[in-house]
Amino acid sequence: MIKLHDKYFKPFISAKDIETAVDKLVAEIANDFGDEIPVFVGILNGSFMFASDFVKKYPKPCEVTFIKLASYEGVKSSEDIQRLIGLTQDLTGRTVIILEDIIDTGKTLEEVHRIFKNEKVNTLKIATLFYKPEAYKKDFKLHYIGMEIPNKFIVGYGLDYDNLGRDLPEVYQIKETQHMTNLVLFGPPGAGKGTQANFLKEKYNLVHISTGDVFRYNIKNETALGTLAKSYIDKGALVPDQVTIDMLNAEVEKNADASGFLFDGFPRTTAQAKALDELMDTKDSQINAMIALEVEDEVLVQRLLERGKTSGRADDADEGVIRNRLKVYYDETAIVADYYTAQNKFIAVDGVGSIEEITERLSTVIDKL
């Protein structure tokens, strides 16, 4: 996901797929024009990257020139096409191939035809890298099409949103669903995840989902899920992945209008992390960061024993179970940090200090995301 000005865009067409489309156009055009020397006319600004890649790949001699037209204002195609730079050379008798980055409504193409109406060119052909059939409202023939795309606003590979995004080597599509901020609060049992989540959920308007709390709610209400989970929780072991993933998915679905989630106690395995990515994908969203609270073991044990005096949690009452929970964390859960590190999303925060100090440290991190 990328942000340009106020809008978010998601990956849509990879650099490799773009290259395949350019290769296809090059092959078709080179095949049709044999040894003729065509004049390729790129339509600036959008076509600069396409025209450059195209002529570098064109296997025979050719000429290249540009005209500059402007049509887009923000994300809407304007009625008014401005001719900023017209033709600067005589193309009488020449074979001219227009290189357009994208054809959507066809208004720019109409202006191109207006420009060439009085030029006595031998042949005028239109080649476009991207074409939006649902948006096209004109009858001009499109002779060469690299790729048909749905009627979505796109940026990258020469195309911009208010001047940003032209430099991107791949194409992104505008994200129409609400943008969410989704955070994973990570760390061993007793690191302070639940304590901090209570402040952060208010401050950042996030829905807090603690899988431990959901299990305890089910245990209290004697549901089938609760009975199953209790047998693992009482020993300090992890509840099986599929049970936990299904429960987490259901909790997320209950909050369809959330502007973001604060996950606490989930994911605890790489399988859960992958399932969470898949879930976020279905929401056109992603995990923005995993923020890990770091606290040494003996402090954790003391905190949990202290909590056990009032929490009523069986897994806090016994030091052996607490130590087993820590062992399970290091053996099975700590590795999840690698999953997020590989995505450049892992951030460690010192979890020792006053509760307010730690909220401040976390806020500093979140504010920078």
Ligand SMILES: Nc1ncnc2c1ncn2[C@@H]1O[C@H](COP(=O)(O)OP(=O)(O)OP(=O)(O)O)[C@@H](O)[C@H]1O
């Ligand atoms: N910064 C802190 N300093 C001292 N004690 C703290 C701090 N933060 C939380 N605690 C206490 O430590 C205990 C564990 O905190 P908390 O319940 O937030 O941890 P957790 O990471 O959610 O644990 P678990 O994963 O076991 O649910 C609580 O009793 C809490 O009051």
Ligand SMILES: Nc1ncnc2c1ncn2[C@@H]1O[C@H](COP(=O)(O)O)[C@@H](O)[C@H]1O
């Ligand atoms: N994500 C989880 N995967 C497996 N088991 C889990 C998960 N989250 C919680 N559990 C079980 O519940 C207890 C308590 O969780 P806390 O986050 O410490 O409240 C945990 O020991 C697991 O048995």
